[in-house]
Amino acid sequence: MIQWRMQKLIILDYDNTIAKSKEAPGEKMIETISSLLHRNKVGILTAGRSIKGLRDLLISSSELNNPDLLKNLLLCTKYGNLILEYENGWFVLYEAPNIPTRKKRRIERIIRRVPWKLYTPRSDSKQRIHDKGSVISVNCLGNESTDLEKDSWDIDGSVRENIKKELIKKLGDEYEIFITGRNTIDLVPRGMNKADNIVKLSELTSIPLQNCIYIGDEFTPHGNDYPILSLGIKVHQINNPSETEDILKRYV
Secondary structure (H helix, E strand, O other), rough: OOOOOOOEEEEEEEEEOOEEEOOOOOOHHHHHHHHHOOOOOOEEEEEOOOOOHHHHHHHOOOOOOOOOHHEEEEEEEHHHHHHEOOOOOOOEEOOOOOHHHHHHHHHHHHOOOOHHHHHHOOOOOOOOOOEEEOEEEEEEOOOOOOHHHHHHOOOHHHHHHHHHHHHHHHOOEEEEEEOOOOOEEEEOOOOOHHHHHHHHHHHHHHHHHHHHEEEEEEOOOOOOOHHHHHHOOEEEEOOOHHHHHOOOOOOO
């Protein structure tokens, strides 16, 4: 008797999960993801990467650039508030509404009034706020910062935890604030975090939550993967892409 196998939805963070920051996935990772796509849906769910960035790093010059595989791949950026699917080309499957302009202006004023000189070596940065439509991202060191500065500042997130407290005092509970990457804080409207959008992915793909699997690296209480723990789905916390490869082989 042939046993029917329920399709899974395997959801992956990008940075430090399937590749190092700003790098393309290695050959073995691409091979593993390709194998998964033959029978499963795979979603790449990222906070900071753009759709173009994902396509350039993940698809452009790899064996994933195959229409038969791409139909099972979902590109999910802005915490999953923008989801693209492939069928004879990429199209928007879901897009959450942007934060209203009036509210954005208020958020920007509050961010500018943070006493940055208490927290960062680049307190005079003019390029700190990044409007991503449904999410506002704060590059605490500013765009002018070097990789050395990013790598050596706030390694444990404690400085940004204090900045987060400053913001919460002014913003209240309308937004969730996540500490992510090396020097970033993200402001996400309630109901639009990664967990909320995994539920949306489950609905859009008709794959029940009990068949969803998430792999990521930011599960500390201030990390953007933390809300996913509340869903009760299978979760794998990893430290690097090599660990992700080992876990993914279980699902091929």
